[in-house]
Amino acid sequence: MKNGLEDVIAAETLLSDVDGEAGRLIIRGISLDELASTATYESVATLLLDGLMERPVTETELRQQLGFMRTQLFAHVRSLDADLLALPPVDALRALIARLADGEDFDAALRLLAAPAVFLPAILRLQAGREPTEPDATLSQSADILRMLTGRRPSAEQTSALDAYLVTISDHGLNASTFASRVIASTRAGLTSSVLAAISALKGPLHGGAPGPVLDMLDAIGSGENARDWLTQALDRGERLMGFGHRIYRVRDPRADALKQALRPLVSAGQVDRKRIALAESVEQAAVAILRERKPDRPLDVNVEFYTALLLDALGFPRESFTGVFAIGRTIGWIAHAREQALEGRLIRPRSVYVGPLPRAA
Missing domain, CATH: 1.10.580.10 (Citrate Synthase, domain 1)
Known part of the structure; x- marks a missing residue:
């Protein structure tokens, strides 16, 4: 069993x-x-x-x-x-x-x-x-x-x-x-x-309830300069980093890349906050690096929830x-x-x- x-x-x-x-x-x-x-x-x-x-x-x-x-x-x-x-x-x-x-x-x-x-x-x-x-x-x-x-x-x-x-x-x-x-x-x-x-x-x-808290995390971090300290402190408290890790994927979730790509035309057209996207990319880079340092034997990368939150927020859907x-x-x-x-x-x-x-x- x-x-x-x-x-x-x-x-x-x-x-x-x-x-x-x-x-x-x-x-x-x-x-x-x-x-x-x-x-x-x-x-x-x-x-x-x-x-x-x-x-x-x-x-x-x-x-x-x-x-x-x-x-x-x-x-x-x-x-x-x-x-x-x-x-x-x-x-x-x-x-x-x-x-x-x-x-x-x-x-x-x-x-x-x-x-x-x-x-x-x-x-x-x-x-x-x-x-x-x-x-x-x-x-x-x-x-x-x-x-x-x-x-x-x-x-x-x-x-x-x-x-x-x-x-x-x-x-x-x-x-x-x-x-x-x-x-x-x-x-x-x-x-x-x-x-x-x-x-x-x-x-x-x-199963399906984590994209909204990704935005809560980004709001709490505030700027790319704060990302590493905030994420480190969250892990020290035993908290999960929203938008990272997946039950099935041992490498990067391919859906995350698809949604990141889908955001680019909105950025180019000025229909999404560029600073928000830059913050998200800084958080992604910092989180992946920290998780590799702390858990080298457990592959943890960005998942579909991370860029889902950014895309749906840009389209006007409330996080709830x-x-x-x-x-x-x-x-x-x-x-x-x-x-x-x-x-x-x-x-x-x-x-x-x-x-x-x-x-x-x-």
Whole structure:
């Protein structure tokens, strides 16, 4: 038995491969380096869902139908009452998604792809005391998310940056939330149930809850000159450095590089604070050096959370919403894995080893 199912193979998949030793992520036969720089939300969704639905779907068709579905789902925003809005954004998001009908067909998948894109911006605007912005079916998924969030049409650089983020985190092997999605799918409960289980796993701080604290760390450090002293003192107190280290990757997380690259057009266009990026780079360099000094036998490098925080902050998402934004992108992978499990797999039923007391003999 391996606690945490470490290295236990629980599924065969055509969807993604995570090579932690080489620092490589492949999604449907395409390396992340290539995918993050060229793909859109719609193209990666088409790629991952290919062959898993009851009929083929083109990228153009998916974009059109997602736009229509966003307009249809906006009606659910009216059910956001004071009790729901008092919850963290990801919990309010989960509650709204729970209103959607279960199913295993393309229409069910389409609803679940569109839902978080509509619901999260509405939740954030209502929590900030502003009216929600209705969807625009003519826009791409990423452009419309940003327009619904800010109330204005995003720049091309902003849309591309969000596309790069959503593509980068669309799938990542059999992580905790994806495994939860496959377990539920193996019972044939339906895609909504699978996505709800996945969101519930994602919100746990050991899985999807760390990007926001990266910004808290940068705020506390303040300037590059303070980085080494602040980080050293944090480690002396036994604290974890947010945005560094990963359960799988023994080298640098390739998603971190993809997101760092996605930030550059925003910097060039003057749409992100250059001083903030310079501070982050100083902190990254100092942290990697200190961790190598202190833990030479344990590879610890920057992970996806570090540049996720900077990119989403630059796009206007409040830090408490980062888990919900992650869910928008990862829903693609959750649905693809759920369909793969339903089509190819059996009911997931592992065994446990009983270590409790035995009954006494008479």
